[in-house]
Amino acid sequence: AGGRRVGETPPVVLGFLPIFWIAGEDFGILYPLLNGGTVVLLTRWDPEAAVTLIERCRVTSMVGTVDNYVELMGLPGFADRDLSTLHNAMAVSFVLKLDPAIRARWRDATGHVLREASYGMTETHTADTITLGFHTGDFDLLSEPVFCGLPVPGTDILVVDEAGVPVPMGEAGEIIVRSPSLLTGYYGKPEATAEALRGGWLWTGDIGKLDDRGALHYLARNKEMxxxxxxxxxxxxxxxxxxxxxxxxxxxxxxxxxxxxxxxxxxxxxxxxxxxxxxxxxxxxxxxxxxxxxxxxxxxxxxxxxxxxxxxxxxxxxxxxxxxx
Structure with missing residues (x-):
């Protein structure tokens, strides 16, 4: 969800999501490590400390909740702070949802695009899709909710019925995922493992659909529908x-x-x-x-x-x- 381009300097990542959380490990540790980058770790979220470190360390990438970005923009004098290096700002919509108004505020203040990080879960190592490139005209935010983007290279995603048969494009079904990043099993829970892992695919328990671009849309957890x-x-x-x-x-x-x-x-x-x-x-x-x-x-x-x-x-x-x- 934040890969290094050919010829690009190594990333400088601001990390404050909990490292015991899979997203914190992936984006705050593994991504910069594999790309020869630098990690700037905060022990806890602090908006003033965050913007100061972005300026001082020339941070290029960060993942935070939408609430975190709103807090940054609410700091006195934020529009005059230098966030010119932060070209890879990724959001996670937990409570506040990323919308065109929040994105426009961020773009006006920083000159960069704020986008959703990815769709994923602990069992898949979290980064199963990417939304990069879908921000033009706020296509990703204005599409029928929730737009998750395209599968990352090496990851296969299908939407299937209860028998595991792929449903027609645009119809809702359960999202199943196949990738090298899948868990091997739930510790001490063979029945749960057998239920979730079938023929190399993880049955996520999420309901979604694929659109005519091949992009995934998340709709609900099975038990929430x-x-x-x-x-x-x-x-x-x-x-x-x-x-x-x-x-x-x-x-x-x-x-x-x-x-x-x-x-x-x-x-x-x-x-x-x-x-x-x-x-x-x-x-x-x-x-x-x-x-x-x-x-x-x-x-x-x-x-x-x-x-x-x-x-x-x-x-x-x-x-x-x-x-x-």
């Missing part, structure tokens, strides 16, 4: 639509059991600091901006529950949704 009266509702799509509301900072959608329809979408949202809008008002807005079967019940939380690595704890939200009448 919502079936409402037989219609598929993908949480990522509803989340992306909710984020168009000017009061919403972040959103997470999960299935809620429903006796009449099987399941219904339930959204938990966190508002921007200066906003005051109710869940009912947000639901009314959603009813005007998305198909009826996708319209979620909306609950406003002060903060969404997060893991130590910055991901929304959807397991907590599954339980919380079931408690609402």
């Amino acid at each position: 919502i079936k409402t009266n037989g219609m598929s509702v993908f949480p990522s799509e509803v989340e992306a639509l909710l984020l168009l509301h000017p009061a919403i900072q972040c959103a997470a959608v999960v299935p809620k059991p429903d006796s009449a329809r099987g399941q219904v979408p339930f959204a938990f949202v966190q508002l921007l600091a200066d906003q005051d809008v109710s869940g009912d008002e947000l639901r009314e807005w959603a009813a005007q901006n998305m198909a009826g079967y996708k319209v979620p019940t909306v609950e406003v939380l002060d903060t969404l529950p997060m893991t130590a690595t910055g991901k929304v704890r959807k397991a907590d939200l599954f339980t919380l949704a079931e408690e609402y009448k």
Whole structure:
């Protein structure tokens, strides 16, 4: 996701993602090591320290959450700081999602493009796709969510039905991956290993589709996909639509059991600091901006529950949704 071009000087990488996290190991250690580069390690995220080190060490590459980049741009005098060397800025959309407005702010301030890093997971060593080159006209951000890009060299990706047969292009199915980077098995869990690894392919448990360019789109985790009266509702799509509301900072959608329809979408949202809008008002807005079967019940939380690595704890939200009448 950040390869070195022929004749290019070795990379200088700012690393602050946890090294015990596979993305931190890949982008903060292995990528610069294999390319003969330099690693600038932060013990913890600090936006002022980060921008100072980018200037001082002439950092060329970094991976951070979208929230990290927003914090950088919020620093006093950020537009006057020298980030001219940082040509390979990669984002991870966990809470805040990368959108054209955030990308435009970053481009105006630095002169460079901010793009999503990749699609992947621990079992595949995380970097299975690349979005490089799809930023023109914000094609990657305006495509049906979530755009993941093309498989990296040496990696094969298929979207299949329950029998393992590839589905037609544009249709949803389970994403399976084959590459030299796959895990060999789950320690002490032979049954889980046999379930995940079949014929050299990893069954990811993710639902996605391939478009006519051969690019992958992520839709949902298998257990997160919502079936409402037989219609598929993908949480990522509803989340992306909710984020168009000017009061919403972040959103997470999960299935809620429903006796009449099987399941219904339930959204938990966190508002921007200066906003005051109710869940009912947000639901009314959603009813005007998305198909009826996708319209979620909306609950406003002060903060969404997060893991130590910055991901929304959807397991907590599954339980919380079931408690609402």
